[in-house]
Amino acid sequence: MSNKLSDPRLFRQHAYVDGKWTYGDGGREEAVNDPATGEVLGHIPWLEADQIRSAVDAAEKAFPQWRALRADERCERLLAWYDLLQANREDLATIMTLEQGKPLSDARGEVEYGASFIRWFAEEGKRTFGETIPSHIPNAALGTIKEPVGIAALITPWNFPLAMITRKAAAAMAAGCPVIVKPAGETPFSALALAELAERAGIPAGIFNVVLGEAAQVSKLLCDDERVKVLSFTGSTRVGRLLLEQCANTVKRVSLELGGNAPFIVGPDMDPKEAAYAAVAAKFQTAGQDCLAANRILVHESIHDDFVEHFAERMSALTVGNGLNSEVDLGPLIHGQAVDKAAQIVDDAISQGATLVAGDQSQAPGPNFFMPVLLTGVTPKMKVWREENFAPVAGVTAYSDDDQVIEMANDTEYGLAAYVYTHDIRRIWKLLRALEYGMVSVNSVKMTGPPIPFGGVKQSGLGREGGTSGIEEYLETKYYCLGSLGSVSGS
Numbered sequence: 001m002s003n004k005l006s007d008p009r010l011f012r013q014h015a016y017v018d019g020k021w022t023y024g025d026g027g028r029e030e031a032v033n034d035p036a037t038g039e040v041l042g043h044i045p046w047l048e049a050d051q052i053r054s055a056v057d058a059a060e061k062a063f064p065q066w067r068a069l070r071a072d073e074r075c076e077r078l079l080a081w082y083d084l085l086q087a088n089r090e091d092l093a094t095i096m097t098l099e100q101g102k103p104l105s106d107a108r109g110e111v112e113y114g115a116s117f118i119r120w121f122a123e124e125g126k127r128t129f130g131e132t133i134p135s136h137i138p139n140a141a142l143g144t145i146k147e148p149v150g151i152a153a154l155i156t157p158w159n160f161p162l163a164m165i166t167r168k169a170a171a172a173m174a175a176g177c178p179v180i181v182k183p184a185g186e187t188p189f190s191a192l193a194l195a196e197l198a199e200r201a202g203i204p205a206g207i208f209n210v211v212l213g214e215a216a217q218v219s220k221l222l223c224d225d226e227r228v229k230v231l232s233f234t235g236s237t238r239v240g241r242l243l244l245e246q247c248a249n250t251v252k253r254v255s256l257e258l259g260g261n262a263p264f265i266v267g268p269d270m271d272p273k274e275a276a277y278a279a280v281a282a283k284f285q286t287a288g289q290d291c292l293a294a295n296r297i298l299v300h301e302s303i304h305d306d307f308v309e310h311f312a313e314r315m316s317a318l319t320v321g322n323g324l325n326s327e328v329d330l331g332p333l334i335h336g337q338a339v340d341k342a343a344q345i346v347d348d349a350i351s352q353g354a355t356l357v358a359g360d361q362s363q364a365p366g367p368n369f370f371m372p373v374l375l376t377g378v379t380p381k382m383k384v385w386r387e388e389n390f391a392p393v394a395g396v397t398a399y400s401d402d403d404q405v406i407e408m409a410n411d412t413e414y415g416l417a418a419y420v421y422t423h424d425i426r427r428i429w430k431l432l433r434a435l436e437y438g439m440v441s442v443n444s445v446k447m448t449g450p451p452i453p454f455g456g457v458k459q460s461g462l463g464r465e466g467g468t469s470g471i472e473e474y475l476e477t478k479y480y481c482l483g484s485l486g487s488v489s490g491s
């Protein structure tokens, strides 16, 4: 990996605890592979339980000084970190493409996206206002102060190896909290490059730590430690449920960004070509391994056939291959199990009556690649409808009226994001209000960014990241009552 970077020191093969690059005391190491080629990119140590506790010790030790800084002083340090991400954008994108597989242009976009959360929260940290409460108690002044919650454990997935960390870490750090990041084992190198840049930016030792190890063990240690006050997790609903349970013993604050099963609704008034092109864009980014991916494409029956034709035509123009090649649109899936799962979802749909319109797996350029698939006639019994497929598998079905499509769209345990394509304002408003989703995007594939409250309802999560609410996940509200002030206190 280092020979592909202009700054080889961004490629780190150690954990980062208390400002030091750390080996595992037990000597255990794991290889990390390039999903496109299978080549070993490097190795990471697995830390022992005592080393995970030491990371919490380090965060505990660093907390008082960090919280004592003024918000504008923390802002300066975070902005220095932001500047370094920008200056090293190309190397960070290369690391990401190598370990995650996404095309370089998408990786560059994620670095930009990830960095934007640092800048946003650096500024938001200066606006963690408390309030003045008109007193109901004679001669007293009442109000609130916002204070950092304490140590935050951040557990993140492999599909967005950088932005899922910065969206949490920058909010926590701006609020005055130290963080312990446990990245996905598939994509540790982006997290470690972030640590290298945090160190260069002057973030003090113990404030940004990256621990590595066996996922279930590390997560359990962090959940069980009562010094850790917040757990913020992004990943599957299955693991989210487990962590929620594990946090019950220490009554931690928990923030969960979980799976999605986004409906993409196309109204009868839409130009089928315009809608189909948008649906392709909403489906295939990161090879479908995106919590916002359009999983169930619900098209009004009057334009269904035209839509399918345009979708197939647009899909056939997508190039699948190694993300380092500039003409590639879809990289590999993260590993072989993901390919097997995608194949099972397609087989299940076909065996239950769906039609395979396009998607020939014999064309796949390597074992971890999955050619984009278009299925029509998908129904609620099929896995492609029920599960988050997290693969380039698009399932289309026709509907006849708005009430029916609302019922279809809400027929899932997930509630992260939904897309609506129509220009009829009454339909827009009806769908917007009736869809049981945390985010609804109307006539736009792009919906995320630092200013928005990102998050889901139902079993897609708890809490919001980004926007003005993201920093609240790391703040406590302290109420105060100043009594016996005399009549000057007023109300």
Ligand SMILES: NC(=O)c1ccc[n+]([C@@H]2O[C@H](COP(=O)([O-])OP(=O)(O)OC[C@H]3O[C@@H](n4cnc5c(N)ncnc54)[C@H](O)[C@@H]3O)[C@@H](O)[C@H]2O)c1
Pocket (backbone or CB within 6 Å): 155, 156, 157, 158, 159, 160, 164, 182, 183, 184, 185, 215, 216, 217, 219, 220, 234, 235, 236, 237, 239, 240, 242, 257, 258, 259, 260, 290, 291, 388, 390, 416, 456, 460, 461
């Ligand atoms: N809502 C969002 O913002 C958002 C964003 C990105 C990804 N996701 C979701 O993430 C999922 C894909 O990511 P993934 O496959 O990395 O998810 P995952 O749940 O398998 O893993 C997420 C993290 O949890 C760790 N982990 C895995 N098993 C664990 C266990 N038994 N105990 C404790 N920790 C464990 C992993 O090492 C990783 O760090 C999808 O469901 C996707 O929708 C959601």
Ligand SMILES: N[C@@H](CC=O)C(=O)O
Pocket (backbone or CB within 6 Å): 159, 160, 289, 290, 291, 292, 448, 454
């Ligand atoms: N695209 C999402 C990540 C989901 O997998 C985001 O913007 O946060």
